[in-house]
Amino acid sequence: MGPPKLYMVDVSPEVRAVLLTAKAIGITIDLKIIPYSNPDEFASVFLKQIPQHSSPFLIDNGYVIWNSQAIIAFLIGKYANDDSLYPREHIQRTIIDQRLHFSTDVIFANLSCIVRRMIKRGISHTPTDMAYTLREAYDFLEEFLENQKWVAGEHLTIADLCLIPTVTSADILVPIDPVKYPNIWSWIKSCQDLPYYKEGNQIGLDNFKRLIKTLRC
Numbered sequence: 001m002g003p004p005k006l007y008m009v010d011v012s013p014e015v016r017a018v019l020l021t022a023k024a025i026g027i028t029i030d031l032k033i034i035p036y037s038n039p040d041e042f043a044s045v046f047l048k049q050i051p052q053h054s055s056p057f058l059i060d061n062g063y064v065i066w067n068s069q070a071i072i073a074f075l076i077g078k079y080a081n082d083d084s085l086y087p088r089e090h091i092q093r094t095i096i097d098q099r100l101h102f103s104t105d106v107i108f109a110n111l112s113c114i115v116r117r118m119i120k121r122g123i124s125h126t127p128t129d130m131a132y133t134l135r136e137a138y139d140f141l142e143e144f145l146e147n148q149k150w151v152a153g154e155h156l157t158i159a160d161l162c163l164i165p166t167v168t169s170a171d172i173l174v175p176i177d178p179v180k181y182p183n184i185w186s187w188i189k190s191c192q193d194l195p196y197y198k199e200g201n202q203i204g205l206d207n208f209k210r211l212i213k214t215l216r217c
């Protein structure tokens with residue numbers, strides 16, 4: 001059977017959310033790079049297995065699971081020793097779920113739209129309306145973090161592990177002003193202090209930064 005296999009490329013913030021979660025719960029996952037540059041291999045490992053053609057995806061005991069947040073909930077349910085990262089108590093869980101949707105629907109949605117335009121249409125700047133929406137999202141996040149250390153309360157949860165890769169990636173395209181957003185920067189610093197932050201987010205974030213630099217040239 002072996003450890004679960006994660007098919008991924010770490011420039012993706014959604015991938016890094018899974019990497020952070022796996023490290024936070026202390027499980028080993030077998031990382032497989034999606035072979036984007038090899039069309040035959042890409043068709044057999046990716047297009048065939050994933051009807052939605054979406055990365056990352058996980059294969060665990062023969063089951064194929066895609067969507068980072070579905071993967072994360074699965075890993076916590078199956079492998080975590082306790083529910084502290086995704087508590088079952090319904091109000092706590094609802095707040096976490098709300099933040100997860102905020103990460104996907106607002107931050108990642110805009111981020112991926114900007115990056116797709118860069119890759120597919122060669123547009124090197126961030127369109128004003130998308131920059132505006134990201135800044136509006138920073139305003140909301142700043143407010144979520146008022147008087148609390150983590151995005152869903154006083155404890156680290158998967159909401160932080162999902163938001164930190166999307167927010168730090170968004171910062172590369174639309175910089176987060178440290179004067180205007182002190183709560184966001186102190187939360188980023190708390191995340192950076194996690195012992196698994198470098199491997200879980202920083203390495204892939206640096207790769208994302210290099211990719212954006214190339215696309216802007």
Ligand SMILES: N[C@@H](CCC(=O)N[C@@H](CS)C(=O)NCC(=O)O)C(=O)O
Binds near residue numbers: 012014054066068112
């Ligand atoms: N919300 C989804 C987003 C998945 C997604 O859009 N992934 C991108 C990469 S970041 C993708 O697969 N794009 C299509 C492709 O790579 O062919 C998730 O959390 O998994």
